[in-house]
Amino acid sequence: MESLYHIYKRRGYTRRDFLTSAIAISTALGLSSSLLPKVVKALEVKPKPVVIWLEFQDCAGCTESFIRSTSILPTDVLLDYLSLEYHETLMSPSGFYAEESKREAMEKYRGKYVLVVEGSVSPKDKGVYCTVAGKSNIDLLKEAAEGAGLIVAVGSCASWGGIPHAYPNPTGALSVSEVLKGKQVVNIPGCPPIGDVMVSVIANYVITGKAPELDSMGRPKTFYGQTIHDRCYRRPFYNAGRFANSFDDEVAKKGYCLYKLGCKGPITRNACATIRWNGGLSFPIQSGHPCFGCSEPDFWDRGMIYTPLSVVSGEFGIKEALVGVAVGTAVGVGVAYMNKKLRGGK
Amino acid sequence: MSDVAFYDFVRGPFLKFALFVFFVGIAYRFFRVIFLGLPADYAKPKGSPPFMAVKKIIIKPTMGWTFNEIFSRRAINFIGGFLFHLGFLGLTFFVPAHALLWKEITGIPFPTLPNIVSDVLAYAALGSLIALTVHRALNPVLKLLTGKDEYFANLLIALIIFTGLLATRWAGGGSYIWLVSLHLFLANLLIIYIPFSRLSHFVYYFLSVGFMGWNAGKRGVSF
Amino acid sequence: MAVVLSKERVGHEEVEKFYQFCKNSINTEVASYLEACVRCGICAEACLFYMGENVSGRIDPTLTPAYKADLLREIYKENYTLLGRLKKLFGFGLKIEPEDLKEQVRLAFYTCTNCDRCTKACPMGIDTPKLVSIVRGALTYAGLTPKDLADATNMSVEKGSPLGVDTQTFLQRIEFISEEYEVEVPVDKKPSEYLYIPSSIELMKFPASVASAAKVLNRAGVNWTVSTVAHEATNFGVFAQSKEVTKEMLRRVLEGAKGLGVRYIIAPECGHAYQSMRFIAPNVFPEEWTFEVLNIVEFIDKMIKEGKLRINKKVLKERATLHDSCQIGRRGGVLREPRRIMNMVAEDFRDSVLIPEHNICCGGGGGVLVIGDADYYRQKAFISKMTLFDKAKAKTVVCYCANCMLALTKSSRELKRDYRFVSIVELVAEAIEEE
Numbered sequence A: 001m002e003s004l005y006h007i008y009k010r011r012g013y014t015r016r017d018f019l020t021s022a023i024a025i026s027t028a029l030g031l032s033s034s035l036l037p038k039v040v041k042a043l044e045v046k047p048k049p050v051v052i053w054l055e056f057q058d059c060a061g062c063t064e065s066f067i068r069s070t071s072i073l074p075t076d077v078l079l080d081y082l083s084l085e086y087h088e089t090l091m092s093p094s095g096f097y098a099e100e101s102k103r104e105a106m107e108k109y110r111g112k113y114v115l116v117v118e119g120s121v122s123p124k125d126k127g128v129y130c131t132v133a134g135k136s137n138i139d140l141l142k143e144a145a146e147g148a149g150l151i152v153a154v155g156s157c158a159s160w161g162g163i164p165h166a167y168p169n170p171t172g173a174l175s176v177s178e179v180l181k182g183k184q185v186v187n188i189p190g191c192p193p194i195g196d197v198m199v200s201v202i203a204n205y206v207i208t209g210k211a212p213e214l215d216s217m218g219r220p221k222t223f224y225g226q227t228i229h230d231r232c233y234r235r236p237f238y239n240a241g242r243f244a245n246s247f248d249d250e251v252a253k254k255g256y257c258l259y260k261l262g263c264k265g266p267i268t269r270n271a272c273a274t275i276r277w278n279g280g281l282s283f284p285i286q287s288g289h290p291c292f293g294c295s296e297p298d299f300w301d302r303g304m305i306y307t308p309l310s311v312v313s314g315e316f317g318i319k320e321a322l323v324g325v326a327v328g329t330a331v332g333v334g335v336a337y338m339n340k341k342l343r344g345g346k
Numbered sequence B: 001m002s003d004v005a006f007y008d009f010v011r012g013p014f015l016k017f018a019l020f021v022f023f024v025g026i027a028y029r030f031f032r033v034i035f036l037g038l039p040a041d042y043a044k045p046k047g048s049p050p051f052m053a054v055k056k057i058i059i060k061p062t063m064g065w066t067f068n069e070i071f072s073r074r075a076i077n078f079i080g081g082f083l084f085h086l087g088f089l090g091l092t093f094f095v096p097a098h099a100l101l102w103k104e105i106t107g108i109p110f111p112t113l114p115n116i117v118s119d120v121l122a123y124a125a126l127g128s129l130i131a132l133t134v135h136r137a138l139n140p141v142l143k144l145l146t147g148k149d150e151y152f153a154n155l156l157i158a159l160i161i162f163t164g165l166l167a168t169r170w171a172g173g174g175s176y177i178w179l180v181s182l183h184l185f186l187a188n189l190l191i192i193y194i195p196f197s198r199l200s201h202f203v204y205y206f207l208s209v210g211f212m213g214w215n216a217g218k219r220g221v222s223f
Numbered sequence C: 001m002a003v004v005l006s007k008e009r010v011g012h013e014e015v016e017k018f019y020q021f022c023k024n025s026i027n028t029e030v031a032s033y034l035e036a037c038v039r040c041g042i043c044a045e046a047c048l049f050y051m052g053e054n055v056s057g058r059i060d061p062t063l064t065p066a067y068k069a070d071l072l073r074e075i076y077k078e079n080y081t082l083l084g085r086l087k088k089l090f091g092f093g094l095k096i097e098p099e100d101l102k103e104q105v106r107l108a109f110y111t112c113t114n115c116d117r118c119t120k121a122c123p124m125g126i127d128t129p130k131l132v133s134i135v136r137g138a139l140t141y142a143g144l145t146p147k148d149l150a151d152a153t154n155m156s157v158e159k160g161s162p163l164g165v166d167t168q169t170f171l172q173r174i175e176f177i178s179e180e181y182e183v184e185v186p187v188d189k190k191p192s193e194y195l196y197i198p199s200s201i202e203l204m205k206f207p208a209s210v211a212s213a214a215k216v217l218n219r220a221g222v223n224w225t226v227s228t229v230a231h232e233a234t235n236f237g238v239f240a241q242s243k244e245v246t247k248e249m250l251r252r253v254l255e256g257a258k259g260l261g262v263r264y265i266i267a268p269e270c271g272h273a274y275q276s277m278r279f280i281a282p283n284v285f286p287e288e289w290t291f292e293v294l295n296i297v298e299f300i301d302k303m304i305k306e307g308k309l310r311i312n313k314k315v316l317k318e319r320a321t322l323h324d325s326c327q328i329g330r331r332g333g334v335l336r337e338p339r340r341i342m343n344m345v346a347e348d349f350r351d352s353v354l355i356p357e358h359n360i361c362c363g364g365g366g367g368v369l370v371i372g373d374a375d376y377y378r379q380k381a382f383i384s385k386m387t388l389f390d391k392a393k394a395k396t397v398v399c400y401c402a403n404c405m406l407a408l409t410k411s412s413r414e415l416k417r418d419y420r421f422v423s424i425v426e427l428v429a430e431a432i433e434e435e
Helices: A006-009 A015-029 A031-044 A059-066 A075-081 A096-106 A137-146 A154-161 A193-206 A235-240 A318-343 B003-011 B013-034 B048-068 B075-094 B096-106 B115-138 B140-145 B146-169 B173-196 B198-219 C012-024 C028-036 C042-046 C050-055 C068-078 C082-089 C098-110 C116-120 C126-142 C148-156 C166-180 C199-203 C207-219 C238-239 C243-260 C271-284 C296-305 C338-345 C371-391 C402-416 C425-431
Strands: A050-055 A083-087 A113-118 A148-154 A186-189 C193-196 C264-267 C294-297 C316-323 C346-349 C394-399 C420-424
Touching: A006 A015, A006 A031, A006 A075, A015 A031, A015 A193, A015 B096, A031 A193, A050 A096, A050 A137, A059 A075, A059 A193, A059 C199, A083 A096, A083 A113, A083 C012, A096 A137, A096 C238, A113 A137, A113 A154, A113 A193, A137 A148, A148 A154, A148 A193, A154 A186, A186 A193, A186 C116, A235 B115, A318 B013, A318 C068, B003 B013, B003 B173, B003 C207, B013 B173, B013 B198, B013 C028, B048 B075, B048 B198, B048 C098, B048 C207, B075 B115, B075 B146, B096 B115, B115 B140, B115 C271, B115 C296, B146 B173, B146 C207, B173 B198, B198 C028, C012 C050, C012 C068, C012 C098, C012 C126, C028 C126, C042 C050, C050 C098, C050 C207, C050 C371, C098 C126, C098 C371, C116 C126, C116 C371, C126 C238, C148 C238, C148 C425, C166 C207, C193 C243, C199 C207, C207 C296, C207 C420, C207 C425, C238 C243, C238 C271, C243 C271, C264 C271, C264 C296, C294 C296, C296 C338, C296 C425, C316 C338, C316 C420, C338 C346, C371 C402, C394 C402, C394 C425, C402 C420
Parallel strands: A050 A083, A050 A113, A113 A148, A148 A186, C193 C264, C264 C294, C316 C346, C316 C394, C394 C420
Antiparallel strands: none
């Protein structure tokens, strides 16, 4: 099996290009610069990872994001490097040949392959709402997870249940970690997640042989350790109290903070503000749209995409306040009269 | 519970409950006193009672500053009290996040303060609160008058200002979510606590000072 | 006849009566004051009794005005508020011991003159005198009025005045003053426009004041008289807060005034006389009390304005300052008038306060002077009063209340100080004498 360096050489890239990618991977993973020689050595020597990519209740958006990851590895190298032994969207064989290919890969690389899961899992009614080749998604997942060296749940659907999990959740959608209780699952949430993040996590597995450091919810700390708010380039405007009042108004064009328009940046953990999308081109806030927290659990049910973060969710307007005042007044007047009666009149 | 789930809880059902209890409680306390009745007063007033009542309500906070004999002994009460109230009221109504919340509740768009001003107000309020609480614990008159109610309220408010500062100024690495949730949680506790404690004095201010002004008008004095 | 008791033994019956009275005295105004206290303690710095102790190095925090109302506050909370009621229900209610009532007597009768200074200082505008009056009323209702005050009150109901001046003695004194000071004093003259009612303190202790008042009234040329029925201006029912005694004393004034068909009543140099006749009487007799009540100083000011009196010489040569009677000044609105008069009769008048409402009480009002057990507190209070005299660097102090003069003179003598206290009406009488 080829290593990354071999692929680069075969594709006609220079060693310098290879080293640039190695440094990019190192930086993205937050590894210290003293580890760089080790990283380079690993990428030169170790064979490319075998990836089995399962899709369940998904939209294939995570895949789309993944193949557009260009900052770390060029696309042709990427697709060569990550040997996608099974990917319903991207692989060429179909039907039984595809299933056969998967079974072979799972046997041959047992204990070493990376299992990537996209989309939420539905165990309801014996798993009948999502089947492939007659098998329910639960069985497929459990079977693939047994021999996996690393299990990665990409996207908010696989990490938390995502869109299918939103009310009323007719299929009883669950996250991968809820189904695979007890196994270590790396969650890479986002709708979709940033492609470079997915690539870096797999590269880390190649370099170190294990998952990167995870937080209490299974997310890699280097990418999900900070909120958008912590790194947003519009933060000085937030600090100065300068907010855009509506989309594309005078001040929004000047780059004012989008808090009033409902930005959920302060409570959203992701790397959008630093790594950004499409090779660092832009991210929602930069394009003028507030973040709606797509990498957090239950973001769809939380809703309130265009209402500010500090407002009561579930509405508390002047009507409710007046109702409260009316109730208090009624009780107060009643008690006062009772007190007057008990006092016995003056 | 994940940090965002906790945040959703304190900002959603808990905040709604707290605000409801607040409005019910404040209205209850106000009307429970008003409808107790007042005996008629047949003495002819020397001045104008309604005018003095309104005037006193507006200028009472400044009157202590002209009472030199007392101001010189209790400057800390006046200066600290002023700074604290100014700071805490400015923060409650004019910090951007809070202004948006008040806009939702009352429909009036409140103006917002830049962070540097909020910082100054927060430090002033926190500093005065701590100084006043220490003074309260040491002064013999205040020691006699103070009960658990006052210390608890002071502690709660100090924590709220402190966590607010922490969340906006000192948080990083995603700890903002926990800190702001803590801030919201404590604020909800305070909102629920207000109608049950002496903190509802802002309602009684109008009644008590109104009556005092009325009496002053009746007697024909101006101070 | 209404009688005020002063029991020696305090038992549970007294506690019960005290409790009931407090409970029944709550109305909107009182409730607002009780709820509004934010425990800032600024009232202590305004109270002359607290300041007096403070100045001599001791601090007695129980003299804080807010603390005086605290038992009443607890009774209110227990009966009118949700949390208070719950507490009582679960057995954590108030337990008032007989000793607590004795402490209340000290707080309400010995160390409070109802001077209203704490009200002015309070950031929430709480009228502590009103609350202390309720406590006094409750103690009287339970029969725990201090003995000296009770005796004086009973005397005033029985004989007609706290010093025992009945109608006969009154006539004798009036005759004496008339002769001694060579001034005409019409008695029971009908019809009259103005009724002047002296207080027995003036009559017995400062007869020159009464003579001066008579001189002034004669010179002003008004149709005035004194009455043998309404011959006592003081009202000890107000001190003891006994409704029956207050009503009885006022009834006598009403009877006398009605009998003479007067339009104006002139209250003498006596603090609570003005309070009771101007502000309390219209509420005791809403229909019948149709008189216009003026304090003698107010009257003099009015006469000067109308040109009926002319003061054209300054009779007070040395540096003098003014002492404001609380019940006439801060609680009666008569503050500018005495200052105008002072500027006319005194050569070197130095006001001891920037704002007249800030002046300090004499320490003897509200019956405190009468009560022997309160002497210590009254003397200590005088020390804080002295600071104002010394601030104005004056040894002569002009007063417009006989009780103040008596209290200040007594305290000054007891503390071996050399202040001189003069009545303003006497000064006026002197100033208009020669013409």
